[in-house]
């Protein structure tokens with residue numbers, strides 16, 4: 001009789017949902033990977049992309065990397081021969097050792113990000129880079145750093161959000177610049193829909209009429225980059241209707257009075273012109289949000305704008321003026337960090353190992369740094385795929401052909417990036433080692449439980465870096481801390497009182513019995529201890545003292561703003577090598593509004609070329625009023641190597657930085673539309 005076993009584990013993708021998974025094994029072999037029916041968020045079904053990829057590419061031994069590889073062909077050709085771990089690590093240790101020995105540690109660049117966001121697999125390798133004083137390409141600068149920097153200025157913290165369970169006390173939820181229907185499918189399907197069914201008004205602020213927007217009570221379909229003007233117009237209505245929470249402002253907010261002239265000037269009629277949103281809808285949304293208690297989900301898409309930091313500061317003013325904080329059913333969420341569950345991030349990355357400091361650069365400068373032998377002599381990429389996901393794609397890939405750049409790539413699969421590497425190391429997937437996962441939306445702690453051995457000689461990231469530390473002759477005990485010790489130490493920091501075996505049986509636990517109130521004590525870690533709408537620190541950083549009612553100018557005639565948000569079927573570039581996913585995706589498309597398509601003379605399915613100063617891309621036309629005039633949609637994450645012209649949307653994305661924290665301005669990209 002077949003022996004059947006069910007293992008509960010957790011999806012460690014960079015996703016709001018952190019789904020519970022059941023792995024069924026028959027006779028010791030994984031039979032399927034499904035959604036956990038007992039998991040409060042997942043309710044039995046994984047998202048479409050993971051349901052396919054975890055039963056497809058991720059368990060396909062023909063696609064997975066199984067041994068260390070050494071390059072034999074030219075860089076970029078992807079020609080390798082298998083070598084032993086000893087040979088591979090010996091060569092890496094020798095090369096890095098030479099750079100460290102000649103005082104060139106900072107020329108060792110490493111990039112990492114969303115391959116896995118499980119706690120150990122996602123962070124442990126940083127310990128060795130700290131020890132050797134390498135340069136980290138700051139991962140958040142390609143994703144969400146402007147928003148973090150802005151929230152830190154205003155609230156003193158960016159990693160404390162609302163507890164989603166507080167929706168039961170909310171009368172209104174704004175989703176501002178996120179697309180849960182793609183990027184948080186279970187929060188969309190369950191959390192948001194349940195809240196609406198219970199009577200909360202759902203408002204979506206987004207240039208795209210995506211499925212979450214379509215299902216909302218109010219969709220403010222604004223022009224990209226016009227959010228700050230809209231926020232000021234909402235504030236205008238709040239004040240004009242006498243809905244400002246004056247007691248809250250007096251007690252907890254710094255600088256509200258300084259904002260009043262700009263608020264008074266931004267009438268809904270003026271904002272309607274700047275943002276392209278009807279004034280009546282602005283009125284309606286402002287009243288619903290101000291009546292409260294209200295939650296505000298701050299998406300990551302909205303701050304990936306040239307003025308993204310300012311946008312967040314303006315939205316923060318809306319939260320402050322309406323007093324939607326520090327009480328049941330109120331608050332905002334950018335993300336919920338590990339600290340809220342007691343976990344000290346330093347216990348993961350061990351910054352104390354960095355005796356001689358480390359370096360840091362923005363992802364926006366990566367291509368330039370990789371071109372420059374004074375800035376980079378070695379490049380190690382793990383948990384990421386910069387040849388697909390980073391800006392300045394063509395320039396970056398050209399830089400990766402440099403013969404004097406020693407490149408190590410660590411991945412589960414051959415990717416457009418591994419093609420350039422001198423050494424490729426095979427990583428184990430989340431199904432193949434124990435770890436912990438913390439949702440960045442819900443305040444939970446989850447177990448990632450080993451369900452199978454890695455294929456061939458693949459190893460978890462952390463084990464690769466332990467072995468590399470050994471090959472380099474390091475002796476700091478922190479570089480060799482074992483997974484089970486680390487898991488026990490981390491779990492002990494959380495409020496959860498069980499051990500890993502207990503957690504593994506349950507899959508996921510919530511760590512606060514009741515919905516946690518965000519900023520319950522209304523104490524803020526700012527210099528004044530209050531919410532700083534007017535910020536002296538901002539001035540010191542060369543930023544305006546106050547948020548500005550800014551709206552980007554619409555693109556000039558003949559140009560189009562390109563948004564490249566999360567795809568339904570890809571997770572960043574992950575899953576782009578799964579054949580079923582590829583079929584679902586079809587050819588890469590540019591979605592245009594019917595008016596723009598008609599004006600430019602395109603029909604659905606026509607080939608189109610889009611180009612700008614950074615590069616060009618050929619796509620197929622799709623036509624839909626989910627887009628708006630002046631704007632096109634090209635979802636992120638296609639694999640350049642298997643796309644027309646060996647490129648994806650990042651061929652068009654420059655290294656332009658947003659107004660804060662040297663962060664990405666990807667959603668500010670403009671192109672010209674050309675017939676091929």
Ligand SMILES: Nc1nc2c(c(=O)[nH]1)N[C@H]1C(S)=C(S)[C@@H](COP(=O)(O)OP(=O)(O)OC[C@H]3O[C@@H](n4cnc5c(=O)[nH]c(N)nc54)[C@H](O)[C@@H]3O)O[C@H]1N2
Pocket residue numbers: 014112113114115116121142143144382383384385386388389390410411412413415427428429430461564565566571572573574636649650653666
């Ligand atoms: N145009 C455009 N570009 C964007 C964005 C956008 O909105 N528009 N979004 C940006 C954002 S938000 C982000 S976060 C970045 C993400 O960019 P990346 O973090 O580079 O994400 P992926 O491209 O999915 O690359 C992750 C890689 O990790 C590998 N991997 C998976 N698990 C493991 C593991 O356990 N170990 C190792 N070593 N590897 C593993 C996967 O196979 C994959 O190749 O992209 C950015 N790029």
Ligand SMILES: Nc1nc2c(c(=O)[nH]1)N[C@H]1C(S)=C(S)[C@@H](COP(=O)(O)OP(=O)(O)OC[C@H]3O[C@@H](n4cnc5c(=O)[nH]c(N)nc54)[C@H](O)[C@@H]3O)O[C@H]1N2
Pocket residue numbers: 014015016114143144176177178179180182183184205206207208210223224225226227299300301302305563564565566567568569570571572573636637667
């Ligand atoms: N399926 C899937 N899920 C994912 C990912 C994925 O690649 N695929 N990536 C994961 C990662 S790394 C991240 S960071 C999150 C990101 O998930 P989200 O926070 O949802 O971010 P994006 O998908 O970049 O963009 C979200 C929305 O921002 C909107 N937006 C763009 N410009 C503006 C603007 O000027 N104003 C306003 N108001 N909105 C604007 C876009 O139209 C889009 O609908 O998703 C995670 N989940």
Ligand code: SF4
Pocket residue numbers: 011012013015016017018019046047048050051184185186571
């Ligand atoms: S990517 Fe997100 S929605 Fe899909 S299974 Fe993983 S956690 Fe769930």
Ligand SMILES: [Mo]
Pocket residue numbers: 014142143144300
């Ligand atoms: Mo991201």
